[in-house]
Amino acid sequence: MTVAEQPEALTFECETGNYHTFCPISCVAWLYQKIEDSFFLVIGTKTCGYFLQNAMGVMIFAEPRYAMAELEEGDISAQLNDYEELKRLCLQIKRDRNPSVIVWIGTCTTEIIKMDLEGLAPKLEGEIGIPIVVARANGLDYAFTQGEDTVLAAMAARCPNKMIESEKDERNAIQKLLNFGQKKEETDQAESVFVDHPPLVLFGSLPDPVVTNLTLELKKQGIQVSGWLPAKRYTELPILEEGYYVSGVNPFLSRTASALMRRRKCKLIGAPFPIGPDGTRAWIEKICSVFGIEPKGLDEREAQIWQNLEDYLQLIRGKSVFFMGDNLLEISLARFLIRCGMTCPEIGIPYMDKRYQKAELDLLEKTCHDMGVSVPRIIEKPDNYNQLQRIHEIKPDLVITGMAHANPLEARGINTKWSVEFTFAQIHGFTNARDILELVTRPLRRNNNLKDLGWDKLVAEEAQV
Amino acid sequence: MKLAYWMYAGPAHIGTLRIASSFKNVHAIMHAPLGDDYFNVMRSMLERERNYTPVTTSVVDRNVLARGSQEKVVDNIIRKDQEEKPDLIVLTPTCTSSILQEDLQNFVERAQIDSKGDVMLADVNHYRANELQAADRTLHQIVEFYLKKARKKGELPEGKTEKPSVNIWGMTTLGFHNNHDCTELKRLMADLGIEVNEVIPEGASVHNLKNLPRAWFNLVPYREVGVMAAKYLQAEFAMPYIDITPMGIVETARCIRMIQKVLNEQGANVNYEDYIDNQTRFVSQAAWFSRSIDCQNLTGKKAVVFGDNTHAAALTKILAREMGIKVVLAGTYCKYDAEWFREQVGEYCDEILISEDNGEIGDAIARLEPSAIFGTQMERHVGKRLNIPCGVIAAPIHIQNFPVGYRPFVGYEGANQVVDLVYNSFTLGMEDHLLEIFGGHDTKEVIHKGISAESDLNWAKDAKAELNKVPGFVRGKVKRNTEKFARERGLSEITLEVMYAAKESVGA
Numbered sequence: 001m002t003v004a005e006q007p008e009a010l011t012f013e014c015e016t017g018n019y020h021t022f023c024p025i026s027c028v029a030w031l032y033q034k035i036e037d038s039f040f041l042v043i044g045t046k047t048c049g050y051f052l053q054n055a056m057g058v059m060i061f062a063e064p065r066y067a068m069a070e071l072e073e074g075d076i077s078a079q080l081n082d083y084e085e086l087k088r089l090c091l092q093i094k095r096d097r098n099p100s101v102i103v104w105i106g107t108c109t110t111e112i113i114k115m116d117l118e119g120l121a122p123k124l125e126g127e128i129g130i131p132i133v134v135a136r137a138n139g140l141d142y143a144f145t146q147g148e149d150t151v152l153a154a155m156a157a158r159c160p161n162k163m164i165e166s167e168k169d170e171r172n173a174i175q176k177l178l179n180f181g182q183k184k185e186e187t188d189q190a191e192s193v194f195v196d197h198p199p200l201v202l203f204g205s206l207p208d209p210v211v212t213n214l215t216l217e218l219k220k221q222g223i224q225v226s227g228w229l230p231a232k233r234y235t236e237l238p239i240l241e242e243g244y245y246v247s248g249v250n251p252f253l254s255r256t257a258s259a260l261m262r263r264r265k266c267k268l269i270g271a272p273f274p275i276g277p278d279g280t281r282a283w284i285e286k287i288c289s290v291f292g293i294e295p296k297g298l299d300e301r302e303a304q305i306w307q308n309l310e311d312y313l314q315l316i317r318g319k320s321v322f323f324m325g326d327n328l329l330e331i332s333l334a335r336f337l338i339r340c341g342m343t344c345p346e347i348g349i350p351y352m353d354k355r356y357q358k359a360e361l362d363l364l365e366k367t368c369h370d371m372g373v374s375v376p377r378i379i380e381k382p383d384n385y386n387q388l389q390r391i392h393e394i395k396p397d398l399v400i401t402g403m404a405h406a407n408p409l410e411a412r413g414i415n416t417k418w419s420v421e422f423t424f425a426q427i428h429g430f431t432n433a434r435d436i437l438e439l440v441t442r443p444l445r446r447n448n449n450l451k452d453l454g455w456d457k458l459v460a461e462e463a464q465v
Numbered sequence: 466m467k468l469a470y471w472m473y474a475g476p477a478h479i480g481t482l483r484i485a486s487s488f489k490n491v492h493a494i495m496h497a498p499l500g501d502d503y504f505n506v507m508r509s510m511l512e513r514e515r516n517y518t519p520v521t522t523s524v525v526d527r528n529v530l531a532r533g534s535q536e537k538v539v540d541n542i543i544r545k546d547q548e549e550k551p552d553l554i555v556l557t558p559t560c561t562s563s564i565l566q567e568d569l570q571n572f573v574e575r576a577q578i579d580s581k582g583d584v585m586l587a588d589v590n591h592y593r594a595n596e597l598q599a600a601d602r603t604l605h606q607i608v609e610f611y612l613k614k615a616r617k618k619g620e621l622p623e624g625k626t627e628k629p630s631v632n633i634w635g636m637t638t639l640g641f642h643n644n645h646d647c648t649e650l651k652r653l654m655a656d657l658g659i660e661v662n663e664v665i666p667e668g669a670s671v672h673n674l675k676n677l678p679r680a681w682f683n684l685v686p687y688r689e690v691g692v693m694a695a696k697y698l699q700a701e702f703a704m705p706y707i708d709i710t711p712m713g714i715v716e717t718a719r720c721i722r723m724i725q726k727v728l729n730e731q732g733a734n735v736n737y738e739d740y741i742d743n744q745t746r747f748v749s750q751a752a753w754f755s756r757s758i759d760c761q762n763l764t765g766k767k768a769v770v771f772g773d774n775t776h777a778a779a780l781t782k783i784l785a786r787e788m789g790i791k792v793v794l795a796g797t798y799c800k801y802d803a804e805w806f807r808e809q810v811g812e813y814c815d816e817i818l819i820s821e822d823n824g825e826i827g828d829a830i831a832r833l834e835p836s837a838i839f840g841t842q843m844e845r846h847v848g849k850r851l852n853i854p855c856g857v858i859a860a861p862i863h864i865q866n867f868p869v870g871y872r873p874f875v876g877y878e879g880a881n882q883v884v885d886l887v888y889n890s891f892t893l894g895m896e897d898h899l900l901e902i903f904g905g906h907d908t909k910e911v912i913h914k915g916i917s918a919e920s921d922l923n924w925a926k927d928a929k930a931e932l933n934k935v936p937g938f939v940r941g942k943v944k945r946n947t948e949k950f951a952r953e954r955g956l957s958e959i960t961l962e963v964m965y966a967a968k969e970s971v972g973a
Contacts, residue, residue, distance in 0.1 A: 017524055018541075023500030045560040045591070046476040049469055051503050053861075070467040073592040076564055085466040092468055108498045108561050112530065139498030140526055209934050212927075216961060308970050385521070385548065404505035404518065411515035431965045459515045 008375045010365050012352065017381035020404045021326035021350055022420065023051055024137035024147030025105050028066045030424070031151055034205045037233045039099035040066035041089065043117070044107030065097060071109055082115050083124065090128055099130065101158075101234040103151060106136035131234070133158060143350035145252040145327050145423060148205055152229055152256040156203075156264060159229065159240040195222035197291040201238045201266070203229040203256050204249035206428060213429045214249065214274060221288055221295055229256070240264045247287060249274060249428060252328035254356035270356070272363040275329070276336030277305040277433045282363055305430050309340075312437040315444050317341035319397035322390075325349045325382050326402050327423050331357055333400070334376060335364040336436065343373045345394055348382035398443060411459040415443040471823045471843060473773075473798035473861060478559045479504060480599030481587040482520055484607065484690075485555045487637045487666040491607075492519040492551040493587075494541055496534070496569060497559040499524055508638060511867050521545060525561050534567055542576035542584055552671045553583045553607070563591040583671075585610060597689040597773070598801060600637065604666060605693035608674055612701070615675035622679055629733050630660040631724075632680040634691030636667035641776065641860045642874050643667065649873035650686065653711070657724065657737060665691070678702040682727045684720075686710050686875055688774040688805065705730075711875045712779035713787055713883065714751050744877050751880035754888075755787050763891055764789045769830050771796040771818070771840040772859025776874070778809040780839050780858050783883055785813035790887075793833045794818055796826060823847075837890040842866070856890040922948050925960040932964070943968075 025048055028040040042048055049068040069089050074080040090102055106117050121132040135154045137147035202214070202225055215225045227238020229246075240246075242265040248257055251273050260266045271286035272279045281302045288295040306313075321337050323330040325348025334344045354361065368375045379387075384405065391399055391414065399409055399416045406416040421439055426432045447456075478495060482504045485493035495501060505518040523534070523541040542554055556573055569586050577584045588606055589599040615621045631654055636647045647664060654661055662680035663673055683698060683706035685691040695706035705727045711720035718741045725737045745752045754760050768790050770781045777797045784790040795810045796818030797803070803819040810817065818829055827847045830838060838848045838855040842863050848855035857866055858874075873879040924932070935943050950967035951959050 017499070017526070018521065020502055020505060021500055022503070023498075043466075046472060046595075047478070047497075047501060047560045047591075049472055050475040050479065051500070053471055054507055055503055064470070068467075068469040070469045072467060075466055076592065080466070089466055089468050108525070109564065112561065112564050139500040140530060143499060209931060212931060212961070213965065216965075305969055388517075402506065404502065404509050407509045407513055408515060408517045431968050434969065 008368070010361060010375050010378060012354075012378050012380060014380045015383040015386060017383070019325065019348065019350070019382045019384045019387075020402045022055060022144040022402075023048070023139045024142040024144060024150065025052065025107060025139075026055055026144060027137060027147030027151055028052070028103075028105060029055075031103075031148060031205060031230070032065045034207075035101070035230050035232070035234055037100035037235060038065060038103055039093050039097055039101070040103045040105060041069050041093065042066065042105040042107065043069040043071065043086075043110050043115070044105075045071055045109050048107050048109075065099065067093070076109070076113055078113075083120055086120060087124055087127065090124060090130070090132070094128055094130055101131045101133055103133045103135060103154075105147075105151075106134065106138060108138045108140050111136065111138055111140055131158065143326065143328070145250070145329070146255075146351065148250075149253050149255045152203060152205070152253060153259040155230060155237065156240070156256055156259040158234075159237045159264070162239065162241060193219065193222065194224040195291065195293055197223060197293070198243065198245055199226040199239075199241070200224070200245045200247065200269075200287070200291075201227045201229060201240060202247055202249055203260065204253055205230050206249060207426055208232065210426050210428050210432065213431050217274075217280070217284060217429060218287065220297070221284060221293055223287060223291065223293065229260075240266060243267065245269055245290065247271060247283075248356070249283075250329070251332050251357055251360060254353040257356050270359045272335070272360045273332045274428050275332040276339065276436065277302045277309075277430050278339045278367070279332055279336060279360075279363070280428070280430050280433075282359070286359065301430060305433055309433060309437055312434070312441050313340055315441045315448075316398075316437070318343075319444070320345060320394075321398045321400060321440075322387075322394070322396035323347045323349070324384065324387055324399065324401040324405065324419070325379065326419050329422050329427075330400075331360050331364055331378070333422065333436070335360065335367050336433075337440065338364070338367050338371055338373060340437070341371070342398075344376040345396065346379060346387070346390065347376045348379045348387060350381065352378065352380045398440065408459075411457070413457040415447065417443055473821055473823070473841065473843070475596035476560060477589045477591045477594045477596065477599035478557050478587075480594070480596040480601075481555065481557045481589055481603040483596070483637045483639050484600050484603040484666050485553075485557070485587075486519055487668070488553070488607070489668055489670045490519075490551050491553045491555065491671060492521070492545055492549055493555045493557050494538075494545060495520065495522045495557045495559055496538060496562040496567075497522050497525060497557075498561055499526070501559055501561070511639060511862075511864050513867070514638075519549070519551065520557075525565070530565075534572070538567075538569070538572040539576045542572070543579050546576075546580040546582050546584075551582050553585060554580065555603070555607075556584065556586045558587065558589065558591065560591040583610070583614075595801070597799065600690045601693045604634075604690060605697055607671065608665070608677065608694045609697055611671055611674035612677065620675055622676060624679070625681055625731075626660060626662060626679050628660050629658065629728050629731075629735070630662040630680045632663045632665060632677055632683045633661060634665050634683060634685045634695060635687040635689070636664055637690060638667065639860075640687075640690075641773075641858075641862060641866065642868075642872055645868075645871055645873040646686065646875045646879070648871070649876040649878050650684070650711070652878075653721075653876045656740065657721065658735070659724070659728075665694070678704060680704065681731055681733075682707060682724070684724075686712075686775075688778075688802065689799065710775050710779050712776075712879060713783035714745055714749065714877075714880050715786055716779060716782065717876060717880065718745065749877040749880050751787065751877075751884050754884045755789070759888065760788055763888075765791050766837070766891060767791050767793045767833065767835040769794045769796075769833060769835045769838050769840070769844075770814070770858070771798075771826055771838070771844055773797060774799040774802055774806050774809075776859040778806060779874075780883070781810045781813050783880075784839070784887065788887065791815075793835055794829055796820065796829075837887075839887070839890070854890045856886045858886075922951055922956075923958045925958055928959050928961050928964050931961055 025042050032040050117134045121134050125132045133154045135151040137150045244266045246260045246266045247269040261268050269290050272282040274280040274283040281298050285295050320343045330347045330349045334347045400419050409416045427436045482493050485491050502522045508514050508518045523538045573584050573586045587603050636643045683695045685695045685708045698704045707723050709720040711717040721737050728735050770777050774797050781792050781795040785792050792814040794816040795814040797806045798821050823843045838844050839858045841859050841861050845855040947967040
């Protein structure tokens with residue numbers, strides 16, 4: 001009986017893993033755009049190719065820098081030589097696109113037939129003179145956004161160790177160009193706004209405007225960001241030396257984090273992720289505390305943001321949200337939405353790294369207590385069928401789910417938001433908090449517009465036998 | 466290995482899933498890794514389907530790789546049998562299971578012992594068949610399964626229906642305008658006094674398959690799906706089938722005449738000539754259109770046609786024979802059935818292209834410079850790049866090719882629709898050229914809204930750079946809102962800070 005007085009702790013359950021998510025090879029769709037001089041070659045079958053062309057919609061038409069190396073029966077039965085085949089295709093890519101790096105995405109098929117991509121790459125790299133990075137982003141092991149994690153973990157190994165003097169000028173060349181016209185003193189002066197702290201490198205692929213935004217937030221605290229993994233170009237990957245500090249901006253980067261810690265001997269700042277004003281503030285505070293900096297003006301900044309969100313908050317306060325789980329952003333988003341005044345009965349998530357997400361989980365628990373709502377059940381590897389039963393039972397106000405279930409749920413009168421949009425929208429930092437709520441409230445605003453029409457259930461209920 | 470950016474026909478399991486999910490109360494279980502169930506997304510998105518797609522996955526993960534599926538597949542089948550009580554569960558292999566070479570047939574047999582419904586393994590090989598071939602094969606397999614079962618139990622109904630009747634084949638989920646075509650064909654059959662015995666597979670129940678032989682004949686409007694099953698029924702039950710696609714005025718008439726022949730051979734004594742004549746000359750607008758001045762202007766214009774066998778062949782014939790348009794190239798991606806295509810379009814076009822490589826088709830279009838293209842979504846994008854209008858006539862297609870309004874391609878109403886599609890493509894092209902000759906619209910300058918586009922406010926360099934990263938179509942709005950924000954606060958310079966502050970406060 002005394003237990004009841006203890007604040008509830010988070011509970012973790014695991015279901016069957018029978019859920020819908022995107023294949024991790026989908027990461028090529030945003031990574032090829034982020035890393036401008038890259039070429040992504042997905043070594044797989046028609047199944048993989050069809051997924052990319054359908055899931056990525058119109059992007060395929062913009063002459064993408066990605067392609068399939070489509071395996072044929074001869075490749076599977078080893079009648080063809082993998083090395084020769086890959087060499088032929090990579091030379092073709094070099095001739096047509098001349099990229100600075102070719103990223104091979106290993107798939108389920110290359111795993112099953114045990115194609116030694118990691119072994120073939122260094123040899124071929126030497127022969128054709130283009131770096132080849134191997135990431136095994138397959139559906140046997142990973143879900144959706146974890147694809148980016150496998151690519152960045154592989155890229156982490158390619159970050160230069162120490163700057164070579166001759167290269168320094170070359171690297172600065174672009175910087176110089178950008179500063180063209182600015183006096184030297186000005187640039188020097190700009191540097192002095194930073195506090196003296198060990199180098200900090202952030203990891204996670206974000207659109208450039210968000211990178212600028214987060215970098216600026218840290219600059220306000222006197223923290224200098226020495227580099228981002230990934231950078232805009234492969235040739236601009238950040239320097240990583242032993243003892244550098246690193247921090248992740250997304251919840252699904254646990255392999256990258258361990259690669260940086262174990263292989264590059266960097267120190268990881270484990271913080272909540274800068275999603276929502278509460279998350280952004282906690283993220284900045286944690287980084288400041290590691291560097292012994294007293295954060296300035298965060299209180300007012302956060303309060304100001306919340307105030308500006310008030311119109312949206314009014315729409316969702318007291319409503320419930322159910323995460324079916326498919327992109328690993330779920331914990332951070334749920335934490336933010338609970339702070340917004342929502343309740344959350346269930347957070348489904350494909351994979352839960354309790355160590356990498358520790359600070360985020362702690363913040364979630366704290367947020368629930370602060371807001372006086374019960375903690376969500378966290379369901380790892382959920383079972384969509386069971387989840388649908390639970391959804392129909394508890395009738396949440398909003399279900400965040402994949403496209404496979406969105407229309408059927410809407411037809412049954414349950415509001416949904418397509419989860420993939422959170423991966424592609426700009427959701428990080430103080431500035432983008434409004435964008436998250438713009439997405440979350442859209443179905444509710446739609447309802448307000450259509451409310452008196454009386455046709456919210458649009459499916460013929462079959463007779464229950 | 467093949468370097469591929471795009472494919473016209475999907476992998477084999479998509480074909481199987483299209484068939485399985487078209488039937489009522491049939492569930493498919495894919496033997497596949499996580500993420501291969503994107504079929505559900507396609508169906509839910511493109512068809513705006515209100516019901517849950519009856520497809521689940523028996524997930525192949527590391528454990529399965531190391532130790533085999535063991536009980537997993539069997540358990541998943543039995544579980545689904547209890548949860549959804551489907552009439553049939555189709556275990557669907559994928560590229561992954563093709564290489565794992567597990568004995569899926571054995572799983573099916575074991576699962577059948579404990580399942581109330583039927584369980585079947587789709588007999589398709591990922592590396593040998595594409596989506597269309599697999600769909601044809603799976604449909605045949607299901608039909609054969611239930612007819613054999615009925616025969617064994619002695620449940621096959623005797624004889625034919627009293628009045629002439631037909632089975633309509635090949636209507637599937639995710640098929641190009643299939644639902645509209647189906648309605649149009651039913652209407653046509655009603656006009657001809659023919660009862661529709663069964664429509665297969667869309668909306669059909671497997672329990673009704675035993676009734677298939679009661680129809681007087683089978684109508685297979687699409688070349689890609691249904692021919693195998695129709696041939697099977699011909700061999701087993703001596704049922705005649707008609708595989709003339711009633712697309713376009715001439716082919717529709719030919720199809721109806723063939724129906725007349727088939728029915729009369731069975732003693733129906735029907736004559737549809739008056740009906741054909743009346744429809745052609747007075748009801749449908751397509752024949753009149755081809756005589757009208759509008760269509761005269763199209764004479765000799767160049768067009769390229771590309772798509773699946775059914776639609777590319779039909780469109781080629783319509784353009785050449787019914788509208789006097791010069792088809793400079795007709796092509797198909799159905800490589801496995803290329804002979805049929807050549808035979809169909811041989812006399813109606815200058816050049817034939819059989820290819821699955823979108824680059825090759827793009828190059829051909831660029832070389833031939835047609836006035837209009839009729840192709841898939843891929844050709845539409847080629848057209849965009851080359852500034853040539855394109856009408857979409859075949860899959861692969863996007864959501865806009867699943868119109869809510871009534872848009873059949875077959876029958877007399879279908880002929881009307883095709884006329885609109887063709888004519889609109891060409892006039893748009895003409896209008897475009899005229900505009901070019903006369904220097905474009907004179908209203909091209911954007912009329913700005915309230916606040917002048919050129920402003921007194923000074924944009925800092927970094928803020929300007931940031932503004933340029935904003936996608937073009939909202940950039941103006943962001944700029945205006947930011948400036949309004951700055952002006953309200955009496956700021957003279959817009960820095961990055963101001964930009965963010967504006968966004969935070971007004972969502973600029």
